[in-house]
Amino acid sequence: MPISAHLTQFLASVHPYDSLTDAELIALANRCEVQSNVTGDRIFGIGDTADSLYIIADGAIEITDDTDVQLSLLGPRNSFGERALLRDETATRTATVTENCTLIVMPAATLFDLIKTHPPVAKFFDRRRPQREDRNDLATMAVDQLMTRNPISCSPDTPIRTVAGQMHERRISSICITDADAFEGIVTLRDMNSRVVVQGADPLAPVSSIMTPSPLSLSPKALVTDVLHLMVERGIGHIPIVEGQTLLGIVTQTDLTRAQAMSSADLVGRVAKAQDATEMARATSEIPQLLVQLVDAGNRHEVVTRLITDIADTATRRLLALAEAALGAPPVPYLWLACGSQGRQEQTGVSDQDNCLILSDDVTEADMPYFAQLAKFVSDGLDVCGYFYCPGDMMATNPRWCQPLKVWRGYFEGWIAKPDPEAQMLASVMFDLRPIGGDDSLFVNLQTQTLKRASKNSIFTAHMISNSLKHQPPIGLLRGLATIRSGEHRNQLDLKHNGVVPVVDLGRIYTLQGQLKSVNTRARLEAAIAARVLSGTGGADLLAAYDLIATTRLDHQSQQIKAGVKPTNYLDPSNLSDFERSHLRDAFVVVKTMQSAAGSGKGVLG
Known part of the structure; x- marks a missing residue:
């Protein structure tokens, strides 16, 4: 079989070129070149002019950033080089052969012609935030x-x-x-x-x-x-x-009738009027179906998680009111705060509770039993409503997290002054604090002063950056995705700890560097771009990557709920199409790149 016939046959097996007709594939093959390379060859490096798209026929290519950190190890049917090509800029990465390979080299003009004339190809290379179809009918x-x-x-x-x-x-x-x-x-x-x-x-x-x-x-x-x-x-x-x-x-x-009436506002209203946790739980039990409806309606991921979190906020405030009705008026002012996903307004179909209490400095030892009872009343009620107890005991029921304001100031000062591993972990959690119910004034100055002090401590900031890099995107050999190797979730991706969390951690770092008050991850990224803590280009890439990962996670949970399965964060990538896997891998590569920039000490604007 002649080379052109082999090439046509191969391209027909690669997405998105598999959407082309036989005649179009032959024409494409005739416009491409076949290039052989040996281990160690550099295909292109940082600063080189981008003039071609490369498709791997066999062998392996390593993609590294400007700090020589590996971003991807690509195998057959993966492509590379499109990033700089589509942006009309010089390469910002290096591509090196790690295993003798054969490359199909597609000239830039050929790729651009395909993008203009073939919607499937245009869709494949479009990394903008997708406009989701409105299906709220x-x-x-x-x-x-x-x-x-x-x-x-x-x-x-x-x-x-x-x-x-x-x-x-x-x-x-x-x-x-x-x-x-x-x-x-x-x-x-x-x-x-x-x-x-x-x-x-x-x-x-x-x-x-x-x-x-x-x-x-x-x-x-x-x-x-x-x-x-x-x-x-x-x-x-x-x-x-x-x-x-x-x-x-x-x-x-x-x-x-319930489906027609169901909305986050409906559930919020029912929760706000509930007379006890059991009645509240009848409303919160409908959150999974609400998630499905919100996702199927084409709502953006940050809208879905915000609306779902609003229900948790309302449940918390209602339980606080019921607690005060049962226990009497509080002896001193207090503030109930949420951290974790509720604090960031990013709850999905899988949520535990992470919360704490800040008490007025006027509190006495004699007052503490009241707040212990209040914390138990609310946390127990949240558990009844489906927000299970925090496995790490990061709750107001833990005396450590139910303290006067002066003690909280001491906590943050200590974590910043001596950033050991526990301090880094606790500081990470507590930087996501958001007031839910009580006296907001107990938190305003604490947040401002803590951000100012933390951002000025270079050692603390360095430790926080290091801590934020512990969760790595799942980039590997098989189709560019590294799945869990053993255990209950073998061959699956953890879309929380290896998908969303790395971006959450980066957002927290940008917040610290810019002394930004946003808590929601997407809002943090947008604020970091506006404050020039994060470059416009890098920020746009990271936003797009985060949107894709977070949307994939919600879509997955929605499908599980439809199937009558309890939603999780674990996804088998074999359930995704080649198109979806490719885009998800690209999103993970972007996150890896931004992690590398943060960890290199070069800053995110360099």
Whole structure:
């Protein structure tokens, strides 16, 4: 087979060129060159003119930054060189052959022609923040996003009285009848009234005697529109969702009403009026479904996490009010603060609680039991609501984190003066503090003075930078992504600790260097660019990378919730398309580059 035929065949297996027709692939192959290189060859270096895109046919290429830190080790079907090419600037990285390789060299003009004429190619090389399609239309939503999964069911021979008791106890309006996991029928409150109360059916008879056999049902891929039409046309209020003979879920008029009314404002309102933690938990239990709806509506990741965090804030303030009602007025002013993801307003479908109490310096030892009870009341209530206890005991229930303002000042002064590993960790957590309820004045001066003192201590800043580099993006050989090697999450990516957290850590460093008061990570990056702590180019890259990683994480959690699985931060990259993997790898490379810049001591504007 001639070289051009081999080249055409190879390009057809590489995304995005696999979208081209046979004739277009042949034309592309004729405009490219095949280049052979041996180990040690430098393809291009920092400052070189960018004039080509390189696609690896075989072998390996190492990409390093200006401090010789490895950013990527690329194998077959990966490309490189597009960064400088698309920006029309000289190279800012070095590409070196680490294993004898064959490269396909695509001239810049050829790439630009493809980008202009082929949308899939243009999309592949577009690193701008994607505009997400607005899909916030309940009627066109798939049924499996709305249905109640694993509905209550019973066997056909269950006595009618037993079924009626279950419906009353669980406050539900129907029960599905299954036999050996096969869906048989349904019994509703209407059936109970008409066939038992009115017609006098024996309460001890099997429920199969009053059920509606083989009722109208829909598949999980049906649209909510189908449910609405069926309910209106047939005058029914319950639609079982069945696949084959297996009952997967049920959609009721109540589900439709709840979905139409569900919003973060609705949940906030219900939480704010709750009389106890149990009532509050009924509202917060709907947060996963809210996350799905917000993601499917095309909302940006920082909007989704902000709205979800608002619910946690409201729950905290309501619990504080209930605690004061139960314990009496506080003896001195206090301030409840959140740290961690709640402090940064970045909560997702997986959230623990990280909080603390700052007390007025007028507090006495005799007052401390009150605040211990207040902290327990609120933390226990948050746990009931699904915000589980912090594994590291970073909570106001820990006496260490329930202290007068003067003690907190001493904490920060000590961490800054002697930045040992524990101090670095604690300072990192506490730089994300955000007031939730109480007297805000207890925090304003503390935050300002701490940032000023910390930014002036070069040793502390250096230690914080070093600490921020402990979480590394998962860049490796296989398609450029390094997965977890063993354990429960083997072959998966940790989108929290190796994805989002490295950017969170960088944002905290920029905040410290610029004495910026923002706490939210994206707001920190934007503020750092505005304050010229972070270069416009580097900042734009990092924002785009963060957006992609955070959005991928939320999309993943949304898909898990739809599948009836508890959301996690662990993603199997094999579930992503080549396009998604490539872009995610590029995002991780950007983060790695910015980490290298922060750790080199050259600064982020250099």
